Amino acid sequence: MRFMSFILGLFAAATAAQPAATGPVVRLDGYRVVRVEIESADDVETMLGFGADQWSHHIPVGGSADFMIAPEMVDALDGSGLVYEVAIENVQEAVDAENARLRGGDGGGARGWFADFKRLDEINDYMDVLAAGSPDIAEVVELGMSIQGRPVRGLRITNDAYGEAACKPSVLYNATQHAREWISPMVAMYAADRLLAGYGVDQAMTDLVDRTEILIVPVVNPDGYTYTWTTYRYWRKNRRNNGGGSYGVDLNRNWGYAWGNNNGSSGDKWSDIYRGTAPFSEPETQHLRDWSNSRPRLAAQVDLHSYGQWVLWPWGYTGSQPPYAQTFATLGNEIRQIILSVHNRSYTAGQAYTLLYPVSGGALDWFLGGADAINYTVELRGSDFVLPPNQIIPNGEEVFPALVHFAQWALANRSAPGDFNMDAKIDTLDVLSFLNAWNNNEPRGDFNGDGSINTHDVLAFLNAWNAGC
């Protein structure tokens, strides 16, 4: 019951704080962000009933959540009895300050590309620069066009001259399904930049690039992202014309697994969590799905968002245990620990649904339920979607090693079973490597996983080896 009324509250978000679809820049003079103590689902309903724009991706019941409210809502909030503090006094000031800095800046200049946030064309240019700088291991791929005709681009990082493509686990890191989350494409680009810089220098990274295929898509939603730079800084959805003056589908409610489950999405086209007219109705989600389906060994995926510092795993639409529950928990906590170890930033790790409010039609459920990939949603830094540019590099520094660790997990656990030494090819070295493990009673020698190491394992291994990748 608690969740039900909670969900109804989410539906009430409907016409909240919708900016003009077209026309001049949307201003937010006097708009505040308030951090409200949420003691029950009714509190969320109350906020959304005011027409507040929910900024916190995730609302832990019994915690607090951020909402943007229009000046005229303040009296109603004060009268509601809800306990809150003002996190941002005037949202427009934050936007103005960001604008002034970006206009006056040199795009980073001598301080480097990661010194400040970047427009879509700048991100695309830098992807080209990175690919041109590492032509043997990186290429720009166009996954398809957005609804307004902008390419959805990714940097594909792998050494095609090494091993066999069919043997390599594929890993997808994508960002910016939600347009206003500007830190997310920066962290994605940081990861691409560091991975390419590490090739041939760092053995672990070299192995990773040789033996896996990694696709980094910094901006899944190029139309929405562009709109946040030109017109409305806090736009979230894509730019689908829904008719009647309504724009946008929430791409992270449009994925085709348990789509439309009423836990955590909306059928109202004005809602910020509008799921669209059908599963995968949007070209942007279709493109990621199609690339993922085209991979022989899709293994792992991370969806970067902001903000709140969370590491979340499926399911989002139900509290049931996911397949691979133990793997999700172990690896998720390792990711959390790695992030913590860099700059002492604490991210909260857990299953999305049980930790937070429900999400349905999210990427995290499709990548598990529709593509059998281990995946996480990582919410990055910030107490606002607008955040100081000096957060970019530290956020990249703490998340990059976690992404590397996850890709290494994929290599170790999702290589072809016959590729025993995980070098992306099946040859006699795999036989030697297996027999060695088998002889030494190593856990991996129990190839058929029946708890004992015997000749059945040899037969099982040889079958897998024969089958190839």
Ligand SMILES: [Zn+2]
């Ligand atoms: Zn998001």
